[in-house]
Amino acid sequence: MSDIAIRAENLSKKYNIATEKIRHDTFSDQLAYGFKSIFHRNIQKKPSNKAFMALKDVSFEIKEGEIVGIIGQNGAGKSTLLKILSRITVPTSGRADIYGRIGSLLEVGTGFHPELSGRENIYLNGAIIGMKKEEIRRQFDAIVDFAEIGKFLDTPVKRYSSGMYVRLAFAVAAHLEPEILLLDEVLAVGDIAFQKKCLGKIGNIAKCGRTVIFISHNMTAVNSLCERVLWVSGGEIIEDGPATDVVSSYLATSGGVTNNVSEEIWNDMSEAPGNDTVRLRCIQVRRQEGHASEPLTMQTAFQVEVEFWNMLDEAQLHITIHLYNSEGLIVFSTGSLNKQILPKGLFRSVGYFPGDLLNSGRHRFSVLVVKNLSSVIYSYESQVAINILDVREREGTWYGKEPGVVQPLLKWTTECLCEMS
Amino acid sequence: MESTAEIGFKKPFSVIQPQWGLFQLDLVSIWHYRELLYFFVWRDVLLRFKQTVIGAAWVILQPLITMIIFTLIFSKLAKMPSDGIPYPVFAFTALLPWSFFSQALMRSSASIVQSSNLITKIYFPRLLIPVAASIAPIVDLFFSFLFLLVLMSWYKITPTWGILALPLFLALAIMTALAVGLWSSAINVRYRDIANIIPFVCQVWMYASPVAYPVSMVPENWRLFYSLNPMVGVIEGFRWALLGKGNPDFMVMAVSSVAVLLLLTSGVVFFKRMEQSFADDI
Numbered sequence: 001m002s003d004i005a006i007r008a009e010n011l012s013k014k015y016n017i018a019t020e021k022i023r024h025d026t027f028s029d030q031l032a033y034g035f036k037s038i039f040h041r042n043i044q045k046k047p048s049n050k051a052f053m054a055l056k057d058v059s060f061e062i063k064e065g066e067i068v069g070i071i072g073q074n075g076a077g078k079s080t081l082l083k084i085l086s087r088i089t090v091p092t093s094g095r096a097d098i099y100g101r102i103g104s105l106l107e108v109g110t111g112f113h114p115e116l117s118g119r120e121n122i123y124l125n126g127a128i129i130g131m132k133k134e135e136i137r138r139q140f141d142a143i144v145d146f147a148e149i150g151k152f153l154d155t156p157v158k159r160y161s162s163g164m165y166v167r168l169a170f171a172v173a174a175h176l177e178p179e180i181l182l183l184d185e186v187l188a189v190g191d192i193a194f195q196k197k198c199l200g201k202i203g204n205i206a207k208c209g210r211t212v213i214f215i216s217h218n219m220t221a222v223n224s225l226c227e228r229v230l231w232v233s234g235g236e237i238i239e240d241g242p243a244t245d246v247v248s249s250y251l252a253t254s255g256g257v258t259n260n261v262s263e264e265i266w267n268d269m270s271e272a273p274g275n276d277t278v279r280l281r282c283i284q285v286r287r288q289e290g291h292a293s294e295p296l297t298m299q300t301a302f303q304v305e306v307e308f309w310n311m312l313d314e315a316q317l318h319i320t321i322h323l324y325n326s327e328g329l330i331v332f333s334t335g336s337l338n339k340q341i342l343p344k345g346l347f348r349s350v351g352y353f354p355g356d357l358l359n360s361g362r363h364r365f366s367v368l369v370v371k372n373l374s375s376v377i378y379s380y381e382s383q384v385a386i387n388i389l390d391v392r393e394r395e396g397t398w399y400g401k402e403p404g405v406v407q408p409l410l411k412w413t414t415e416c417l418c419e420m421s
Numbered sequence: 422m423e424s425t426a427e428i429g430f431k432k433p434f435s436v437i438q439p440q441w442g443l444f445q446l447d448l449v450s451i452w453h454y455r456e457l458l459y460f461f462v463w464r465d466v467l468l469r470f471k472q473t474v475i476g477a478a479w480v481i482l483q484p485l486i487t488m489i490i491f492t493l494i495f496s497k498l499a500k501m502p503s504d505g506i507p508y509p510v511f512a513f514t515a516l517l518p519w520s521f522f523s524q525a526l527m528r529s530s531a532s533i534v535q536s537s538n539l540i541t542k543i544y545f546p547r548l549l550i551p552v553a554a555s556i557a558p559i560v561d562l563f564f565s566f567l568f569l570l571v572l573m574s575w576y577k578i579t580p581t582w583g584i585l586a587l588p589l590f591l592a593l594a595i596m597t598a599l600a601v602g603l604w605s606s607a608i609n610v611r612y613r614d615i616a617n618i619i620p621f622v623c624q625v626w627m628y629a630s631p632v633a634y635p636v637s638m639v640p641e642n643w644r645l646f647y648s649l650n651p652m653v654g655v656i657e658g659f660r661w662a663l664l665g666k667g668n669p670d671f672m673v674m675a676v677s678s679v680a681v682l683l684l685l686t687s688g689v690v691f692f693k694r695m696e697q698s699f700a701d702d703i
Contacts (some may be wrong), residue, residue, distance in 0.1 A: 017699065066555050084437060085437070086543070086544055087437060087544035088540070088541065088542070088543065088699040088700045088702055089697075090437075090438075090439050090440075090698075091437065091438065091439055092696045093437070093439060095436055095437060095438035096437040096438070097434070097435075097436055097437075098434070098435045098437065099434055100433065102435075104543060104544070106542045106543065107542050110538065110539060110543050111539050111543075112544045113464065113466055113468065114465070115471050116468070116471075118466060120464075120467065120569065123460065124460055124463075124464055127456055127457045128457065128458040128460070128539065128543060128545070129543060130543075130545075132456060133456050133459075133460075156471075183465070198591060229536070294586070310640055
């Protein structure tokens with residue numbers, strides 16, 4: 001019989017949407033409010049706060065040594081759940097019992113300081129994520145080896161390439177050895193080779209009998225790493241079971257055959273996704289030819305248009321799109337790599353996608369606004385989704401979906417080199 | 422926020438649930454995380470000396486220049502008495518704990534907001550952040566202390582045995598900075614006005630402390646009220662410990678210490694209350 005590692009009972013988390021505002025308010029507003037409520041008895045108790053339940057009465061048990069994936073759309077409550085379990089935030093009600101030392105990695109490189117050297121950051125970051133000094137010292141060489149930073153160990157990390165930075169950050173994280181590990185999509189780092197190494201490392205952690213909870217949008221990773229999956233939607237667990245079953249029912253409703261969403265438009269700038277520097281105005285997919293109502297097929301050339309407000313003076317900005325397939329894999333990343341310096345204003349970037357490139361199935365986009373060709377200043381997971389149909393007439397006997405993330409139409413030749421008599 | 426107890430032989434067991442008790446201060450976890458406290462202080466110290474050309478010299482230069490200005494204005498122009506001690510030494514001895522205190526106060530007040538990237542990503546007792554911020558300036562204090570010794574030997578003043586009591590007054594200064602820092606850093610999460618208020622508070626506070634003038638200038642019947650300001654005790658203590666100036670006013674120091682303890686205790690209680698919502702509000 002295996003022991004319980006985590007028992008969650010009726011965990012709920014309520015956010016007041018107004019708290020988002022208080023942050024920009026000043027003390028004087030609160031004082032003014034306070035005075036008003038003294039002199040006017042019948043004033044409304046509070047400007048009616050909209051409460052938002054990020055988690056509603058979530059209960060589950062996780063046994064020691066289980067590898068559990070948590071999937072669900074953005075805003076479903078996955079991260080809130082992880083934040084509660086890792087004690088970053090307190091549940092509004094309910095409780096969770098944790099048996100064992102818990103370690104959480106919601107991002108890699110938490111607390112890295114650009115001025116400090118690689119060596120110093122290993123110690124600092126290690127201590128922050130919960131390693132003892134002795135533990136870090138013991139694992140130090142392994143961490144440096146894993147990160148492949150070699151001679152740059154004593155260079156300030158601000159001089160590191162982004163790849164080196166991420167490798168070092170993951171290397172420290174990978175050597176954390178708690179009994180229960182909470183991971184939030186930290187896999188999506190580094191180049192392909194390093195990602196493989198990371199996945200391997202996580203697989204190893206899992207094999208050592210440690211309990212792992214893993215949030216991801218990458219269904220392939222979830223499928224291959226986890227035995228059990230919790231599907232969270234609207235703050236509730238709507239399915240809990242073996243990974244393959246839950247993943248396929250998740251894909252069927254969210255990633256599967258639902259209709260295309262071909263545009264997202266925000267007319268009100270204050271509600272548009274973005275930050276102080278850039279704000280999106282619209283994301284739109286349209287066919288390069290033909291009528292908008294015609295379906296997108298594997299042969300259709302289409303374009304993705306992104307309109308955004310730039311609020312920076314003279315910034316070199318460009319739009320990058322990450323195209324995801326229904327398994328959550330990035331099919332590819334493409335960017336305008338615009339070298340122009342943009343003044344403040346509204347801009348439209350258009351990416352042209354040729355036909356005979358993508359495989360069939362549902363595709364989603366992430367839109368990233370990148371500054372100086374290097375730093376992402378805003379990224380947004382678009383609700384825009386397109387379903388690419390496979391309507392090719394095939395003369396062979398294979399009618400299923402072709403394997404692979406893309407289906408480019410390549411030129412092939414066959415010639416006879418030598419005829420046998 | 423959590424209660425930890427050992428269950429069975431090895432497994433730490435913890436419960437996560439909302440807590441509303443006023444005195445669940447959980448100071449034990451600070452002890453568990455003492456290494457992290459050390460690393461936070463270590464980081465602050467490292468950063469202080471990186472990327473500055475003359476490094477440690479800045480630490481001495483700031484109080485040194487203030488001392489020169491004070492000497493010109495208060496001693497030469499205003500003919501301020503200094504209890505029979507050469508005015509530069511008199512002022513520098515006070516500037517030592519004062520610059521430490523103002524550094525510690527400013528840094529700890531800003532500390533929580535500045536650590537927002539940590540607070541939203543990982544758990545550790547939040548109390549460590551302001552505590553580390555108010556300890557780190559000790560390094561500055563150490564360097565300017567060395568300079569004070571040079572200054573004293575220049576004026577041929579030999580320190581007395583009272584110097585052994587110095588850590589006590591230093592602790593009082595740390596506690597004062599931390600007490601205010603706990604309040605202000607927690608309020609700063611919700612109301613960023615604090616960031617504007619604190620430098621101003623520091624300025625007023627300096628004139629309310631005997632940095633540029635001796636306590637003896639304060640009218641006798643106001644003395645007790647005056648010494649509710651803990652920095653009065655700290656600065657008087659430093660002057661007594663280093664310069665052997667007369668007999669220290671123990672009444673002043675006792676009143677100061679009690680004031681600090683009250684402020685610190687309430688600060689910890691308040692901070693622990695606010696701590697639960699840091700990650701959501703920051």
